[in-house]
């Protein structure tokens with residue numbers, strides 16, 4: 234299976250008060266936990282999608298730059314899929330960049346489900362009855378639907394409602410899905 238990793242790293246961090254992705258966690262910028270999780274899961278090609286303003290900070294890493302900053306995850310996924318559609322990839326595995334406890338096993342489980350359900354278009358993790366579309370695997374077959382939804386300014390939910398989505402259940406309170414929105418969220422270490 235040919236998989237590209239994609240770390241979503243172009244948010245505003247308005248609730249955090251400054252860019253949370255570069256906060257130090259275990260001596261490294263927070264977003265690097267997501268890169269490490271992808272690499273530990275055996276994904277050799279991992280891209281960061283971000284905007285023009287933040288891009289220079291990721292200087293040593295392959296970056297995809299959005300034309301319109303802060304367009305949200307659906308637009309970011311669309312941009313990355315267009316960009317990578319000429320390459321050999323079948324799936325794009327996404328991760329947000331603000332998840333300190335994400336790990337390779339979680340990503341490996343999602344990709345295992347992709348192998349077991351080859352006709353699915355999305356492997357959508359679900360925990361505590363909540364969908365986790367920023368931690369999902371998207372088959373390249375989603376591209377035509379993504380093009381339509383971006384024109385309509387739809388949300389991520391519209392995508393997983395409109396294509397063949399396989400839900401993958403994770404236990405409640407799974408640490409890989411804890412994200413940092415505000416400075417006080419660091420208190421909730423698992």
Ligand SMILES: Nc1nc2c(ncn2[C@@H]2O[C@H](COP(=O)(O)OP(=O)(O)OP(=O)(O)O)[C@@H](O)[C@H]2O)c(=O)[nH]1
Pocket residue numbers: 241242243244245246247248249254282283284299302303304305306309329330331367413414
């Ligand atoms: N590339 C890209 N990443 C995004 C975008 N919006 C959010 N993200 C990323 O998605 C993850 C979750 O983001 P959120 O916490 O929902 O949004 P945020 O804009 O970072 O923060 P708030 O302004 O507080 O909502 C983070 O890693 C963000 O950097 C976007 O428009 N483009």
